[in-house]
Amino acid sequence: MKNWLKIVAVALLFYVHIAGILFAVPRLNILNETIRALYFHVPMWFGMVLLFLLSVYYSIRYLRNPLPQHDYRAVEYANVGLVFGILGMLTGMLWANFAWGSPWHGDPKQNGAAIALLVYLAYFVLRGSVENEEQRGRLSAVYNIFAFAAMVPLIFIIPRMTSSMHPGSGGNPGFNMYDLDSRMRLVFYPAVVGWFLVGVWIVSLRVKVRTLEEEILEIEHGKIH
């Protein structure tokens, strides 16, 4: 990852953490100041979806051309994406406890997100259960495509078709309800970009470590024989 991108990510996050607390937000009943949680909770999910999208991209590239590098990238993007998803889930539960009355409401969006996270957890279980490297790469790449295809309706489509308390589903408006004057967009979108870039940064480090690990193993292997 380029150094200037890291600087952009850090600058955006600093801006978001200051503006997210200090800038004016719409005054709404029930939500009150917790509306600011949107700046931190929702970017986790946006970041997760973007990271999973990149993971699928590298899985497809791996299937077209089975280079280990593509496989490493697919795994690490899914890995960091999952961390973002878990953070999104925890922050969402805390927020729901305040705004809806309890941390788990069986809300369609909440259930869908939980199922999507489990589907992605199974991706790592699958990887751990196959010994052969090429087989593992191919199987998990195919699974990853299905996992992404399952996640999209679980998070974006089904919650919109039923009644849900979550904004942006079941006839509830998304951000339109909040940002009558688009004030919130000015903080929200930089937050998404900033967190996503930090996610990519962590992925790049994890891919490097994994590559080094493989190279060391190769050297060790050469010494034995």
Next chain:
Amino acid sequence: MERFTKNVLCCILLLISASAKAQSQVEMADGMRAEGKIYVVVAIILIILTGFILYLAILDRKVKKLENLLTDKNRPGK
């Protein structure tokens, strides 16, 4: 006629002030902002963010060093 306009004007003004009052009635942390305590919160968040980013940057440098180490020493076939 003058009385009627006065009444209408009075009603409109009442409505405006009522809606303005309803808006400011939503409970927000205005007191915290007025006292400037909100800056304490911002400072605390920024300390954690700075620490987190610094840690990530140090980790980045470490991995880069490790990479260089392996490039210099007996890398097979490269």
